Amino acid sequence: MRIIPLLISTLITVALIILLSMQWGKVPPIGKFLSPQHGFWQNADPIDKNFDESVKLPDLAGKAEIYFDDRLVPHVFASTDEDAYFAQGYLHAKFRLWQMEFQVYAAAGRLSELIGRKALNYDREKRRLGMVYAAEIAAKEIENDPTSKRECDAYTAGVNAYIANLKESELPVEYKLLNYKPEKWSNLKTALFLKAMCYDLAGSENDFERTNAKTVFGFEDYEKMFPAAQDSVDPIIPKGTVYPPAALSVKQPASADSLYFDIKDSSEIVPQKPKKDNGSNNWVVSGKKTKSGAPILCNDPHLGLNLPSLWYEMQINTPSMNVYGATFPGGPGVIIGFNDSCAFGLTNGGRDVMDYYEIKFRDETMKEYWFNGAWKAADFRYEHILIKGEPEMIDTVAYTVFGPVMFDKKFSGMQRRTNGNYYALRWKGHDPSNEFLFFNKMDHAKNYDDYYAAIHYLHTPGQNCLFACKNGDIAIWTQGEFPAKWKRQGEFIMPGTDSSYMWQGMIPQQENPHLINPERGFLSSANQVPADPSAYPYYLGGDFPPYRGIIINRYLNKWSNLTPKDMFTLQIENYNVFAEMARPVLMKNIDMNSLAEDERSYFDTLANWELHNDPELRAPTLFVVFWDTFNKVVWDDEFSKTKLPLVYPYASTLLEAILKDSAYKFLDNINTPAKETLRDDVTLAFKKAVAICKLADADGRMQWGKYKGTKINHLARLAPFSRTDLNVGGGTNCINATKEDHGPSWRMVVELTPKTDAYGVYPGGQSGNPGSPYYDSFIDTWAAGKYYPLWVMEKDDVKDKKVKYHMSLMGYTTNTRP
Amino acid sequence: MIRYIISIVLTALLSFVAGLYLPWWGIALAAFVVGVIIPQRPFYSFMSGFIGVFLLWEILAWWIDSKNDGILSQKIAQVLPLGGSTVLLILITSLIGALVAGCAALAASFVRWRVREAEEVDN
Numbered sequence: 001m002r003i004i005p006l007l008i009s010t011l012i013t014v015a016l017i018i019l020l021s022m023q024w025g026k027v028p029p030i031g032k033f034l035s036p037q038h039g040f041w042q043n044a045d046p047i048d049k050n051f052d053e054s055v056k057l058p059d060l061a062g063k064a065e066i067y068f069d070d071r072l073v074p075h076v077f078a079s080t081d082e083d084a085y086f087a088q089g090y091l092h093a094k095f096r097l098w099q100m101e102f103q104v105y106a107a108a109g110r111l112s113e114l115i116g117r118k119a120l121n122y123d124r125e126k127r128r129l130g131m132v133y134a135a136e137i138a139a140k141e142i143e144n145d146p147t148s149k150r151e152c153d154a155y156t157a158g159v160n161a162y163i164a165n166l167k168e169s170e171l172p173v174e175y176k177l178l179n180y181k182p183e184k185w186s187n188l189k190t191a192l193f194l195k196a197m198c199y200d201l202a203g204s205e206n207d208f209e210r211t212n213a214k215t216v217f218g219f220e221d222y223e224k225m226f227p228a229a230q231d232s233v234d235p236i237i238p239k240g241t242v243y244p245p246a247a248l249s250v251k252q253p254a255s256a257d258s259l260y261f262d263i264k265d266s267s268e269i270v271p272q273k274p275k276k277d278n279g280s281n282n283w284v285v286s287g288k289k290t291k292s293g294a295p296i297l298c299n300d301p302h303l304g305l306n307l308p309s310l311w312y313e314m315q316i317n318t319p320s321m322n323v324y325g326a327t328f329p330g331g332p333g334v335i336i337g338f339n340d341s342c343a344f345g346l347t348n349g350g351r352d353v354m355d356y357y358e359i360k361f362r363d364e365t366m367k368e369y370w371f372n373g374a375w376k377a378a379d380f381r382y383e384h385i386l387i388k389g390e391p392e393m394i395d396t397v398a399y400t401v402f403g404p405v406m407f408d409k410k411f412s413g414m415q416r417r418t419n420g421n422y423y424a425l426r427w428k429g430h431d432p433s434n435e436f437l438f439f440n441k442m443d444h445a446k447n448y449d450d451y452y453a454a455i456h457y458l459h460t461p462g463q464n465c466l467f468a469c470k471n472g473d474i475a476i477w478t479q480g481e482f483p484a485k486w487k488r489q490g491e492f493i494m495p496g497t498d499s500s501y502m503w504q505g506m507i508p509q510q511e512n513p514h515l516i517n518p519e520r521g522f523l524s525s526a527n528q529v530p531a532d533p534s535a536y537p538y539y540l541g542g543d544f545p546p547y548r549g550i551i552i553n554r555y556l557n558k559w560s561n562l563t564p565k566d567m568f569t570l571q572i573e574n575y576n577v578f579a580e581m582a583r584p585v586l587m588k589n590i591d592m593n594s595l596a597e598d599e600r601s602y603f604d605t606l607a608n609w610e611l612h613n614d615p616e617l618r619a620p621t622l623f624v625v626f627w628d629t630f631n632k633v634v635w636d637d638e639f640s641k642t643k644l645p646l647v648y649p650y651a652s653t654l655l656e657a658i659l660k661d662s663a664y665k666f667l668d669n670i671n672t673p674a675k676e677t678l679r680d681d682v683t684l685a686f687k688k689a690v691a692i693c694k695l696a697d698a699d700g701r702m703q704w705g706k707y708k709g710t711k712i713n714h715l716a717r718l719a720p721f722s723r724t725d726l727n728v729g730g731g732t733n734c735i736n737a738t739k740e741d742h743g744p745s746w747r748m749v750v751e752l753t754p755k756t757d758a759y760g761v762y763p764g765g766q767s768g769n770p771g772s773p774y775y776d777s778f779i780d781t782w783a784a785g786k787y788y789p790l791w792v793m794e795k796d797d798v799k800d801k802k803v804k805y806h807m808s809l810m811g812y813t814t815n816t817r818p
Numbered sequence: 819m820i821r822y823i824i825s826i827v828l829t830a831l832l833s834f835v836a837g838l839y840l841p842w843w844g845i846a847l848a849a850f851v852v853g854v855i856i857p858q859r860p861f862y863s864f865m866s867g868f869i870g871v872f873l874l875w876e877i878l879a880w881w882i883d884s885k886n887d888g889i890l891s892q893k894i895a896q897v898l899p900l901g902g903s904t905v906l907l908i909l910i911t912s913l914i915g916a917l918v919a920g921c922a923a924l925a926a927s928f929v930r931w932r933v934r935e936a937e938e939v940d941n
Contacts, residue, residue, distance in 0.1 A: 003928075006925055006928035012921050013921040016917065017843045020914065021843070031842050031914055031915075032841070034910065034911040034915070035842035035845075035911075036911065037838065037878065038837070039842070040894050041878070041882045044885075047886060047889070168841075173894075177897065720896035720897050721893055721897075770890060771886060771889055771893075772889070
């Protein structure tokens, strides 16, 4: 034996193996990752992969038969609800495990565990927002309700049954790239996912920016910039509806003028915010407006578009329900869909249920704070944040009667300086509620009464719950548990030294705006104000986009004899009603004499536009750039007065202002001695816009579809796993509200004929595996504005040609186990 | 020559079996075992391990990729980043495996009593 060469070469081999098993920055452990029998190659599914399978699982009580159709949509048949929810958990894990877990890591502020210190600020903000605190409260609610407990326990067991049998080679490719392994699932994680959605939909506020605006401009000007209600509204519940007086009366605190409206406080904090575009359309037409005589219900929730998709399509059939629709990988039940009796859809309610209070602590230990004339002890929550490659960080968060102190001397948000103040958060999402019971009851609903009982369980996020039934009933409730507020309560940071600025109560559920079987034969919601603010007895706030609602109602009023096909046309409608209202006043105010020849040709493009944001047109790009430029011309001079974070007033505010008042105060550029007029601003904006558009034309990206460049990003922002440059029209204020990476995340049309006729599509695919042909298989169909028929499978259809694969999940007890 | 070819084939086969039951570095064990059972001069032993696993991983990766229509390899070849070249990705895959197995087989060639013994076997 030649000892020395043996030792050296063995050492080299071992060293090589160790080096190739280690992660180097963004480079995964390359040996493991490239091994064809272990690494990413194992995720490259054969394009004709056979999903037939029979699996024995110890934790499954009974059994579940799963039939996949040609789009890989599973149709689950089980003899109990628990077995079905177990199967749902198993399927979510089998096709979406990485996404489910990643979403929960993000919600719980645990991304530092995966990617290190650069996620620390993000994580701390999630912890301080009380995401885990909220989820723990929600998990307790699940435990306390027997139905939810059985449902979530079964779902969790299903996820864990899949994880338990998972071989390392079968790990989703993202785990291999980021070099970690899945944890066990739990009901707390299900609750965390729910709270992530809750934050996405009910975590919208601009309290710090609005406080700054009020301080910089004064309350009088603030009212001009952020009016409490809009002129052009077509509320969800039509104008003219009479409401009984409020059962709950709210009083503005006596000190509000001095301590709230006129106080000059400000903050440089900008909290993370969910996209303010989160909105949606839904509408339903009654049988008297349809060709078949049956109601047609439509819904397209607008959310961030990601791969793998937020949604996973499936059918669940048990003796107590037969429900089809879009499900959330991360929780049990069908969220938006239909069953044998009815159909249901959601749009966001958009009410402000997140407010901040300034807290006066005795000292920096934050042990005591001044409340109602005495020092009160704060509670503390210790957030352990694990950081990859570093020791853990323990973030101490003080809790007050309002909620967690999100911002203090130790934390001021994302890389922002603090003003040294303490801000506690009051968020409705922290309150106990059990929204899974809402989904459960909706999935089982047979009639209006069941629906009405179900929506009681939806507290936060508040949603416009649309309903239609085969017996012909249609209904909408703006449902949620909403705080009754005095006018502009919570729009600014509120004093937190006593109880006078706290929410005084919740609006009783039966007083929420609602409408059943209306004379006009249809109901709709598109995130506009739910009721006429001058008639509804509670303050609603002023943050509602008005335009999609106006155009939807215009079409639905006009149309009759409708079919599902007409509904497709409406869902993908690119008509820009905002441009219809804005273009005349803009064009009237362009000083034609000052335009150069090429500017005139752009003017003609705008003038000849038929107001559709179609992808091949140049005019929508010109209009959007024009309006954006005009917006900046109007506001940027005022905004440059301060370095404090501000938000622009809504487009509707500016448009309504120039429509009624050509001498709107803010049109003047305060940095020039001259007094600018609407004509000056519009002309300047147009010239600037043309300059931008000329560049876009030179680059060949002036066509709206190209300019907008719709894309669907991978959740971890891995560009090769994303789909970019989709040529899709629409945009803000169009019914087809497809923006750059945000838009209709699930389009559904359901006609409640005796045999339900349903259609749907979402921009993704059933598999979360970037190596599967089912990863993005629906995207082109979605981008083209087309739909798939949704097949409701019956028990006898087992031999139907539409069934491509059959998976059996069997518990040990039901089979061969001795 | 026959011994050389047998070593290559055996390394490939044993590495495949190791891949079913062991972590990815099972190829090193496989190449080492073959190198001990079939002693060769260090260079030939290295080359047997190298070529054996190179061929195995090349064929496996190519086979998987063709069944997958290149859906995933094209994406991974951008993540890594190899300019989206699947050919390069398969080549690097094979070279990494080959290098590890080659080194292990090289080590195995020294598990012998005398140099002469090896020379006798080689001749």
